[in-house]
Amino acid sequence: MKKAGFILFLVLILVITGCQQSSKTNGSSKKQKELRIINYRVEDKAYYDELNKKFQEKYPDIKIKYDSVPTKDYQVLFNSRTAAGEVDLVAGAKDYIRTEKSRDMFMDLTGKPVLSKYKKEALKLEEVKGKNYLVPWNNVAMVTFYNKKILKELNIEMPKTWDEFKSAAQKAKKKGYMPVVFGGKDQWPIAMPVNELEATMVRSKDSKFNDKLRDGETKFTDPVWVDMLSRLKELGSLFQQNSAGLAYGQAPGIFAQGKAAFMVDGSWSASQITAANPKLDYGVMNLPGSNNADDNKNLGVKSGGGWMVTKDSPNKDAAMKYLDFISEKENYEKYINFTKSIPVMDGVKVGKEISMVEELVNANNVIPVWESTFIPGAKYDFVNLGMKLISNNITPEKAAEQMQKDLEGSKKYWKE
Amino acid sequence: MKRFLSKSLLPNAVLLAVALIMLIPMLQIVNVALKSNAEFLANPISIVKKPQWSNFIEAWTSAEMSIYFFNSFIYTFFVAAGVCIVATLAAYPIARKHVKGSNFLYMLFLSALFLPAGLVPLLFIMKYLNLMNTYHGFILMKIGGGLSVAVFIFTAFIKGIPKELDEAAAIDGCGYLRYVLTILLPLMKPAIMTVGMLSAIGTWNDFISPYVFLIDKELRPLTSGLYMFMGEYTVNWPILASGILIIAAPLLIAFIFLQKFIVSGITAGSIKG
Amino acid sequence: MNRGASNIWPWLLLMPALILFSLFVLFPTIGNVYFSLTDYAGNIHNFDFVGLENYKRAFTADYDGVWNAIKITLIFCITVTILQNAISIVLAVLVNQKLKLSSFYRSTIFMPNILGILVVGLIWTLVFDPFSGPVSQLLNHFKINSALLGDSKIALALVIFVQVWAHMGYSMVLYLAGLQSIPKELYEAAYIDGASGWKSFRHVTLPLLQSMVTINIILMIIGTLGTFDIIFVLTNGGPNESTMTLGMYIFTKIFSGGSSQGYASALAMVQFVIIFCVVFIAQFYSRRRETEF
Numbered sequence: 001m002k003k004a005g006f007i008l009f010l011v012l013i014l015v016i017t018g019c020q021q022s023s024k025t026n027g028s029s030k031k032q033k034e035l036r037i038i039n040y041r042v043e044d045k046a047y048y049d050e051l052n053k054k055f056q057e058k059y060p061d062i063k064i065k066y067d068s069v070p071t072k073d074y075q076v077l078f079n080s081r082t083a084a085g086e087v088d089l090v091a092g093a094k095d096y097i098r099t100e101k102s103r104d105m106f107m108d109l110t111g112k113p114v115l116s117k118y119k120k121e122a123l124k125l126e127e128v129k130g131k132n133y134l135v136p137w138n139n140v141a142m143v144t145f146y147n148k149k150i151l152k153e154l155n156i157e158m159p160k161t162w163d164e165f166k167s168a169a170q171k172a173k174k175k176g177y178m179p180v181v182f183g184g185k186d187q188w189p190i191a192m193p194v195n196e197l198e199a200t201m202v203r204s205k206d207s208k209f210n211d212k213l214r215d216g217e218t219k220f221t222d223p224v225w226v227d228m229l230s231r232l233k234e235l236g237s238l239f240q241q242n243s244a245g246l247a248y249g250q251a252p253g254i255f256a257q258g259k260a261a262f263m264v265d266g267s268w269s270a271s272q273i274t275a276a277n278p279k280l281d282y283g284v285m286n287l288p289g290s291n292n293a294d295d296n297k298n299l300g301v302k303s304g305g306g307w308m309v310t311k312d313s314p315n316k317d318a319a320m321k322y323l324d325f326i327s328e329k330e331n332y333e334k335y336i337n338f339t340k341s342i343p344v345m346d347g348v349k350v351g352k353e354i355s356m357v358e359e360l361v362n363a364n365n366v367i368p369v370w371e372s373t374f375i376p377g378a379k380y381d382f383v384n385l386g387m388k389l390i391s392n393n394i395t396p397e398k399a400a401e402q403m404q405k406d407l408e409g410s411k412k413y414w415k416e
Numbered sequence: 417m418k419r420f421l422s423k424s425l426l427p428n429a430v431l432l433a434v435a436l437i438m439l440i441p442m443l444q445i446v447n448v449a450l451k452s453n454a455e456f457l458a459n460p461i462s463i464v465k466k467p468q469w470s471n472f473i474e475a476w477t478s479a480e481m482s483i484y485f486f487n488s489f490i491y492t493f494f495v496a497a498g499v500c501i502v503a504t505l506a507a508y509p510i511a512r513k514h515v516k517g518s519n520f521l522y523m524l525f526l527s528a529l530f531l532p533a534g535l536v537p538l539l540f541i542m543k544y545l546n547l548m549n550t551y552h553g554f555i556l557m558k559i560g561g562g563l564s565v566a567v568f569i570f571t572a573f574i575k576g577i578p579k580e581l582d583e584a585a586a587i588d589g590c591g592y593l594r595y596v597l598t599i600l601l602p603l604m605k606p607a608i609m610t611v612g613m614l615s616a617i618g619t620w621n622d623f624i625s626p627y628v629f630l631i632d633k634e635l636r637p638l639t640s641g642l643y644m645f646m647g648e649y650t651v652n653w654p655i656l657a658s659g660i661l662i663i664a665a666p667l668l669i670a671f672i673f674l675q676k677f678i679v680s681g682i683t684a685g686s687i688k689g
Numbered sequence: 690m691n692r693g694a695s696n697i698w699p700w701l702l703l704m705p706a707l708i709l710f711s712l713f714v715l716f717p718t719i720g721n722v723y724f725s726l727t728d729y730a731g732n733i734h735n736f737d738f739v740g741l742e743n744y745k746r747a748f749t750a751d752y753d754g755v756w757n758a759i760k761i762t763l764i765f766c767i768t769v770t771i772l773q774n775a776i777s778i779v780l781a782v783l784v785n786q787k788l789k790l791s792s793f794y795r796s797t798i799f800m801p802n803i804l805g806i807l808v809v810g811l812i813w814t815l816v817f818d819p820f821s822g823p824v825s826q827l828l829n830h831f832k833i834n835s836a837l838l839g840d841s842k843i844a845l846a847l848v849i850f851v852q853v854w855a856h857m858g859y860s861m862v863l864y865l866a867g868l869q870s871i872p873k874e875l876y877e878a879a880y881i882d883g884a885s886g887w888k889s890f891r892h893v894t895l896p897l898l899q900s901m902v903t904i905n906i907i908l909m910i911i912g913t914l915g916t917f918d919i920i921f922v923l924t925n926g927g928p929n930e931s932t933m934t935l936g937m938y939i940f941t942k943i944f945s946g947g948s949s950q951g952y953a954s955a956l957a958m959v960q961f962v963i964i965f966c967v968v969f970i971a972q973f974y975s976r977r978r979e980t981e982f
Contacts, residue, residue: 530915
C-alpha cells in the first residue's frame with residue numbers, strides 16, 4: 001500500500017521539482033543573451049560550427065544555440081519552435097512566406113543595410129509583394145550535365161536545340177552509353193526536367209504565362225503547355241531503362257563513372273559528381289527544350305534559401321549582428337565554397353565547379369524556376385502526372401487537362 | 417511432445433532460411449558503412465574493396481556521440497521502466513474490470529495508439545508545466561506517449577492469468593497493491609520484458625522529439641547527432657550507416673541478453689509450479 | 690470480480706497512467722481536432738477558424754486523391770496483417786523450441802526493428818536497385834526486366850514484402866511472450882492424450898495464444914493503416930500513386946507549399962475515424978474467440 005502512495009508521490013514530486021528547476025534555469029539565462037537558430041541544411045553544420053565559434057569570440061555576451069534537422073523533419077521543428085517562441089533566426093525560403101499569415105511571423109527586412117551587400121537580382125528572386133523577408137544564402141540553377149568525353153568520342157558539339165540533343169542522346173545510346181540518366185524512384189526529381197523544359201518552351205514564348213493562369217487568360221491546355229508535356233514524354237523515352245526504379249541519390253554516381261551522356265538535374269549535384277569521381281570531364285548546359293536556339297537561353301534559377309528573423313524575437317539585435325557577420329565577404333566566401341553553390345554577392349572567389357555553373361548563369365537569361373511561380377494554395381499535381389507521362393500511363397493532352405482541372409478546382413483555396 | 421521438440425531438423429532448416437533472408441540484406445549496411453563516400457557513390461552495391469574503419473571514428477566524433485551517450489541511457493532506462501510500472505498498475509484494474517467503465521478506459525487507451533499526435537498543443541502543455549528542456553519532462557512525456565501500447569498488451573496478458581490466483585490472494589488478506597507487485601508482476605515477466613524492450617527501442621531510436629522538447633544540446637540523446645549526415649539533396653550514407661551501427665550495437669547486445677533472460681526465467685518458474 | 694470494486698485502490702493504481710496519458714496524449718489530440726477546423730499553417734499567432742471547410746475539401750476537391758489513398762491503405766493493411774501474423778506465429782513457435790541457435794535466430798529476425806526504418810529503406814533501395822542490384826541481376830538471368838520499385842504493377846507488393854520483412858520480428862517477440870506464459874503441463878497433458886505436433890499446436894497453442902493474436906492483429910492494423918515512413922523511404926508514394934497510402938498522402942499535404950496544416954490535421958482525423966472503425970470491428974470479432982480463464 002505504501003508503495004503505491006510512494007509512486008504517486010514520486011510522480012508529483014517530479015512534476016513539482018521540474019517546475020522549480022526549469023524556472024531557475026530560465027532566470028539565470030537572462031543575463032547572457034541567446035541567439036536561437038534553426039536550419040534545414042544539415043550538411044552545412046561543419047561550416048556553421050566554425051562560424052558560430054568565431055562569432056562568439058567576437059560577441060562573448062551572445063550565446064548561440066544552433067540546431068539543424070533534415071528537410072523531412074524541418075516542418076515539425078519549425079512549427080514547434082515558432083509556436084513556442086523558442087527561436088530567433090529561422091532558415092527558410094520563399095515557400096515559407098507565400099501567404100500573408102505566414103509572412104506575418106517574420107520581420108520585414110526591406111531596406112536593412114545588411115541586404116545591400118547582396119546582388120539586386122538575388123533579392124528580387126526572394127521578394128514577396130515588393131518586400132524582403134530573407135537574407136539570401138545563394139542560388140541554385142536547374143541545369144543539365146553532359147559528359148565531355150562521350151560527346152567528343154561521338155564527335156558532336158554541345159547540343160543547342162532539341163533535335164541536336166535528341167540525336168546526341170540516341171548516338172550515345174547506340175554506343176552503349178545511357179543517353180540520359182535519371183533517378184525517378186523518389187518521384188520528386190521529375191520536377192527538374194519539368195522546370196527546365198518549362199523555362200525554354202513556355203516562358204520563352206510568353207514570359208507572363210504563369211501570372212495569366214490566375215484569371216484564365218492562359219491555360220495549361222494551351223498548345224505551348226501541351227507541347228511541353230509532349231516533349232517531357234519524349235525526354236522520358238531517352239532516360240535509361242528502368243529509370244523509374246533508380247534512387248535519386250544514385251544518379252550522380254552513375255554519371256560520374258562516365259556511363260551516361262547527360263543528366264538532367266540541379267546545380268547542387270556538381271559536388272556529388274566531383275566527390276564520386278574528381279577526374280570526370282563534364283560540363284553544364286541548359287536543357288534545350290525548343291528547336292529555336294534563342295528560346296533555349298532561358299535558365300531557371302531559384303534561391304537556395306535564406307535567413308528570416310522572427311517578429312517577436314527578444315533577441316533581434318543579436319540576430320541582426322549575426323546576419324551582418326555572415327554577410328562579411330570573408331565568411332560568405334567560405335560559405336559559398338563549402339556549400340558549392342552560386343554566390344549572390346559580387347566579387348566572391350569560387351572553385352572550379354561553381355565557376356562553371358556561374359558562367360552558364362551569366363551567359364543565359366535568368367528567370368525564376370517554374371515551381372517558384374506557383375499560386376499559393378493552388379493544386380499542382382505535376383510530380384504524379386509527370387511520372388505517369390514518362391511511363392506512358394497518360395497522354396500529354398489528358399495530363400494538361402488534369403493540371404487545368406486541379407488548378408481551377410482549387411481556386412477557393414488560393415491564397416496571397 | 418518431447419519428440420516433437422527433439423526433431424529439430426525441420427525447424428532448423430526453416431529458421432536458417434529465414435535468418436539468411438534477414439541477414440544477407442542487413443549485411444549490406446555493414447558493407448555500406450565500410451565504404452568511402454566516393455566508392456559508395458560510384459558503386460553502392462559491390463563488396464567493399466578497402467574497408468574504411470575511420471568512418472566509425474568520423475561518425476562518433478562529428479556526431480558528438482560521447483556527449484550524448486549518457487543521456488540516451490538515462491532516457492531509455494527511465495522511460496522503459498516507467499512505462500512498465502505505470503502500465504502494469506493501470507492494466508490490472510482494467511483487465512479485471514475492478515473499476516466502472518473499464519471497457520471505456522480500455523478503448524480510450526487503445527484509441528490513443530492511433531490518435532493523431534497534436535504536437536503544437538503538446539508543446540504548450542510542456543511549456544506551461546515547465547517541462548520543456550528538462551530530463552524529467554522529457555521522460556514523463558515519453559512515458560505518457562508509450563503507455564497506451566503497454567496498457568493494451570498488459571491488459572490482454574493479465575486476462576490470460578487465472579483469476580483463481582486473485583481470489584487466493586484475497587483470502588490471504590493480501591493487499592491490492594502488494595498483490596500486483598509481488599504476485600502479478602513476476603507472472604508477467606515475459607510481457608514486461610517484451611514491452612520494456614520495445615519501449616526502450618522506441619526511446620533510444622527517437623529522432624525528432626528530442627529536438628522539439630530539448631532545446632539545450634547537452635540534454636539530447638545519441639540519435640540527434642546522426643541527423644547531420646542527411647542533407648537536403650544528398651545523404652552521406654557510409655558515415656550515416658556507421659553511426660547507426662554504433663547506435664544499434666548497445667540495443668542489440670541488450671536484446672540478446674534480455675531475451676535469454678526471459679526464457680530462462682520462465683522455464684525455472686514453470687518447473688517450480 | 691467484486692473484489693476491489695468498492696475499493697479506492699483500483700483508481701489509485703490507475704491514476705498515474707491516467708494523468709500522464711491525459712496530459713501528453715489526450716489533451717494534445719483535442720488541440721489537434723481544433724486545428725483541423727482552422728487554416729493554421731505554421732503561424733500560431735495568426736490563423737482563422739474555418740469550420741468544416743478542411744473536411745469538405747477532403748471529400749470534394751481532393752476526393753479522387755483521398756479515395757485512392759484509402760483504397761491502397763486498405764489493401765496494404767489487409768495483406769500485411771494476414772501475412773505478418775501467419776509468418777510470425779510460425780516463427781515464434783519455431784524459435785520457442787530448444788534449439789542451439791534459437792537465440793541467434795531471434796536476434797536476426799528482430800534486428801530490423803533495432804536498426805530502424807532509415808536503414809531498412811537504404812537496404813532495400815540497394816537490393817531493389819534496377820541498375821546494379823542483386824534482384825535485378827537475378828531477374829536478368831531469367832530474361833525478366835523490371836524497374837522493381839519503379840514499376841507500378843509490383844511496387845505495392847514489394848513494399849508489402851519489405852514491411853513484413855522489417856516488422857515480423859516485432860510480432861514474433863510478442864507471440865513469444867505469449868508462448869512463454871502457456872504452462873508446459875498443458876502440452877504434456879495433450880501429449881498423453883495423443884496430441885503432438887500440429888494437433889497440439891492447433892488445440893493447445895492457438896487457443897491459448899488467442900489474446901496475443903488479437904493484440905498483434907490490432908497493432909498491425911493500426912500500424913499499417915497509419916503507415917507512411919516505410920513508403921517514404923522506399924517509393925515516396927509512387928510510381929503512379931500505386932503506393933500512396935493515406936499516411937503518405939497526409940505527409941505530402943503537410944509539405945506541399947500552399948496547403949495548410951489545418952488541412953493535414955483534418956485528413957489525420959479522417960484517418961483516425963477509419964482506423965477506429967476497423968479496430969473496433971476487429972476487436973469485437975477477435976474478443977469473442979479469446980479464451981479467458
